[in-house]
Amino acid sequence: MKHGEDDTAQRGRLAGVVKEEKGQPVEGVTVALKGTSFGTTTGPDGSYRLSAPAGSYQLVVSSLGYTSQELTVTVTAGETTTLPEFALAQSNQQLSEVTVTGNRSLNERPTSISKLPVASLDLPQSAVTVERQVLEQQQVLRLSDALANVSGLYVTSTTGGTQEELGSRGFAYGSNNTFKNGVRFNNGVMPEASSLERMEVLKGSAAILYGNVAAGGVLNLVTKKPQFERGGSVGLRVGSFGFWKPMVDVYGAVGKSEKVAFRLNGTYEQGNSYRDEVKSDRVYVNPSLLFELSPKTTLVLEGDYLRDNRTPDFGIGAIDYVIQESRSRFLNVPGASNATNQTSTTATLTSRLNDTWQIRGVAGFQRYDNELRTATRPVPPVTSPSSATYGDLTRSLQRTETNENYFLAQLDLTGKFRTGFLEHTVLIGADADQYLTNTLAYSGPTSATNSRVNVTAYDAINILNRSKVVAQPKERIGSFDALVRNLSTQSNTRRAGFYVQDLLSLSEKVKVLAGLRWSYQETPSDLYYHNTAANRAGTNKFGPLAGQLVNNRRYDDAFSPRLGVVYQPIKTTALFASYSSSFTPQSNTAVDLEGKPLPPSIIDQYEVGIKNDLFKGALSANVTAYRIVNSNQIQSVLPTDPRFQTAQTTSPQELAGEVTSKGVEVDIQSKPMYGLSFIAGYSYNHTAYTNSNIFENGSRLRYNPAHTANLSLFYNFGSTFGENGFLRGLTAGITTYYVGDKLAGRNPRTVNPADGKPWPTGTDANKFISIPNYLQFDASLGYTYDRFSVRVKMANLLNELSYNMHDDNSVNPIAPRNFSATLGYRL
Incomplete structure (x- = not known):
């Protein structure tokens, strides 16, 4: 077992006391296992207790103003070893700050x-x-x-x-x-x-x-996980636009127990926004407990609660697929809100059965509740659609309520053993989960003049000039409470899977990973249509009349194979090639020409790459190339297809389309060297239709940037100027992130799906939107003195303006130049 691995199943503890030469206890002394991430500090009485996986280590004891000491120690599984008392001698020089970090490179870390x-x-x-x-x-x-x-x-x-x-x-x-x-x-x-x-x-x-x-x-x-060593931190983050966020993180043994430890994270967050009228507040609590049931068995219980309330914000608007540049324009209605509560619990039991096998079981539950009240995307008025050219648009209201219960059970058995000259690392597992989801959607009330029509409009505005007087719709919804129940959807997705894979070491240089999974999925969905005007008139686009229940049932299964080869010419370099597949189930309404459900789409993925640990592991540099092909993507059978005339359903579909994604990724990470560490990367991606009966072959899919690049540099001045009283606590960093050639809007079509005929040139209503490229540049400074710390950050220093977009109806600008500062105190 490598030092620093998170192996809670074979832990032991070290305990002792640190005093000065005159016999007085010393608080705040750093006690750490050299070359690992395990460390702690002494309490007011100079005592410490340190938990780590079993093994031999070099223990380092250090503190400002004292000469550091080292001692060879052995951690024994399931036992507490009391070490001799340390007597620290005062030093004439101030020591550099000791930072306890992991000692493994990007490629050495298991995930x-x-x-x-x-x-x-x-x-x-x-x-x-x-x-x-x-x-x-x-x-x-x-x-x-x-x-x-x-x-x-x-x-x-x-x-x-x-x-x-x-x-x-x-x-x-x-x-x-x-x-x-x-x-x-x-x-x-x-x-x-x-x-x-x-x-x-x-x-x-x-x-x-x-x-x-x-x-x-x-x-x-x-x-973050529980620890037996007592510690933690409290902090306050403040920033631009009235942002503030207090934070707390405490951990330690429960009482004086050597078998039970806890951790508690919590935050409260409140802020306004660079966006007009947008606000948010959230509360987060993350408690956890660690039980050492035996020297080889641990149980971790984790809770998670998040309450998030914020103003829904669909951005600044677009007219005929042209962004109306702004950073602050807000188009939602008064009283719009998005309220979410999410609660989850997880239990993880890990037991090392023997030197060969380990078993891990996970049980989880999550509850998600959301209530959304918001305006829909502003659209051209029905009576005067041409007025949209000048910014005149109509707003409607929407309201949904969603609650979801999610259950998971998972069991994994891993083992390492040999058969002849072959070394195996085996994973055998099974999992099952279930989603119980209820969604209630509302619609407008019945029109006073036509009982077969629902009122949908709230008002009309001009998005370019909010003070302009715009003719209002004849009938309008007055508030969210005027909306009525329309559609209840009750989903009960059930999934199960069984899988096995083996990493075979054929020699020191060649490894083969082979595996297979079988997955089963049920997606029943009950739709209940409530008593709205469209339902009473029998004109609801879903078909059923008021109060009618529609049952949809779907059963799918799929095999997912995986095969990969790794060649390591030297211990720090690996070349690899792999094939794997994944699957995408179809919707409950996806049926073929005979009205039968369509099977899942199978997606093939090919990947090759090289991983390098250079300069004795100080630098990791990896390059990967991939090709992903969905050669049986779902698409509609067009009315011009001769088969359409004899179809046994009104909306037949088939698995005849194809989408191909290909690209290259570069990831570079360093360990801290002379106080400097950095992370860099680049990616190129091209995802496009390669066979479609509606879209032009070769046309890219939306939302996927062709280029991303990143660079993060961080420097600790104390590593170089450790004896300088001021510089020893100073750190600085920069982070840059580039996004280039990204599309939104809607893919233009070559064929009208309604009649299957080609669009006359320039008549298709769908258009792409080219999102502006941007380079975000952030800079930060930090300073630590004793237990106090302060960090300041200036984000988007170049004040770049670009957008995150969904279609053309959620055009959200990125944040402008902004400032934040975090004050912290280590407990």
């Missing part, structure tokens, strides 16, 4: 999201880990702030300003691809970043491990 206890260097797949130290240095507030550390990971859109939708390699992540501590996380709300221990990104297909996930990759957010 929990990969489920295999092996270094990334041994995997035929690109993986990136961003540690807590980097997140704190960059003062990451949202996940979008952390994108500057991972090539090819980007924001696709921020629909309504209430969430950050991420993607990579041409595919959106969504809730299926976003995990917290290995459990799916509903990304309809922005996750809290202050509680993160690290962020893991496993690029490419992960279907063999998690079933129904998109082909681009998966993201795992790992929260």
Whole structure:
């Protein structure tokens, strides 16, 4: 076992006391295991207690004004070893600050999201880990702030300003691809970043491990864990636009227990915005407990509560697919709100059965509640559509209520053993999860003049001149409370999977990873139409009359294979090639010409790359190239197709389309060297239709930037000027992130899907919007003295203006130049 690995199943403890020469206890002394991430500080009585995996270490004891000491120690699993008393001698020189950090490179770190206890260097797949130290240095507030550390990971859109939708390699992540501590996380709300221990990104297909996930990759957010050493911090972050955020993080043993430890993270956040009338407030609490049930078995219980209330914000508006440049224009109505509550619990039991096998079980529950009251996208008035050219648009109201219960059970068995000359690292697992989702949508009330029509309009405005008097609709909705129940959707998605994979070491230089997963999925959905005008008239676009219940049932299964080869000519370099597949189930209404449900689309992914640890592991440099092909994408059978005339359904579809994504990614990370550390990356992606009966072949899909680039530099002056009283606590950093050649709007069509005939040139209403390229440049400074710290950050120093967009109806500008400062105190 390598020092520094998170192996809580074989932990032991070290305990002792640190005093000065005259016998008085010394508080705040750093006690750390050299070359690992395990460390603590002494309490007021000079005592310390340090938990770490079993093994031999070099213990370092150091503090300002004293001469450091080292001692060889042995940690014994399940036991507490009391060490001799340390007597620190005063030094005539001030010592450099001791920073306890992990000692593993990007390619040496195993990732929990990969489920295999092996270094990334041994995997035929690109993986990136961003540690807590980097997140704190960059003062990451949202996940979008952390994108500057991972090539090819980007924001696709921020629909309504209430969430950050991420993607990579041409595919959106969504809730299926976003995990917290290995459990799916509903990304309809922005996750809290202050509680993160690290962020893991496993690029490419992960279907063999998690079933129904998109082909681009998966993201795992790992929260801070309990520790037996007492400690923590309190802080306050303030910033531009009235932002303020108090934070607390405390941990330690429960009482004087050597078997139970706790951790509690909590924040409150409130702020206005550079956007007119936009506000937010949120509360986050993350408690956790660690039980050492035996020297080989641990149980971690984690809770997570987030309440997030904010103003829904669909941005500044567009007219005929042209952005109406602004940073502050707000188009929503008074009283608009988006209220979300998300609660989750996770239990993780890990037990090392023997020297060969380990078992890990996870049980999780998540509750998600959301109530949205907002205006819809402003549209041209029905009576005068040409007036939209001058900015005259009509606003309507929408209201939805969603609650979702999510359950997960997962069991993984991992083992390392030999058969003859072959060395195996085996994963055998099974998982099952269930979504119980209820969504209630509202619509406008019945028109007073026509009982077959619903009133939808709220008012009319001019988005270019809000003071302009605009003719109002004849009938209007007065408030959100005037909306009436329209459609209830009750979904009960059930999934299960069984998987096995083996990393075979054929020799010291050649490894083969082979595996297979079988997934099963049920997606029943009940639609209940309420008593609105369209339903009473029988004209609801869904078909049923008022009060009618529609049952949709769908059953799918798929196999997801994986095969990869790793060649390591030297221990610090690996070349790899791999093939894997993933699948995308169709909607409940997707049926073929005979009215039968269509099977899932199978997506093939090919990946090659090279991983390097250079300069004795001080620098990791990885390059990956990939090609992802969905050769059986769903598309409609057009009315001009002869088969359409004999179809047994009005909307037949088939698996005949094709989308291809290809690209290159470069990731570079360094360890701290002479106080300097850096992260850099570049990605190129081209995702396009390569076979379509509606869109032009070769036309790119929206939301995926062709180019991203990132560079982050961080320098600790104390590593060079350690004896200088002022500079020893000073740090500085810069972060840059570039996004280029990104499209939004809607893909222009070559054929009218309504009649299957070609569009006359220039008559298709769909258009692309080219999003302005931008380079975001951030700078930060930090200073630490004793237990106090202050960090300041200036974001978007160049004041770049660009947008995150969904279609053309959520045009959200990025934040302008802004300032933040964080004051902290280490407990």
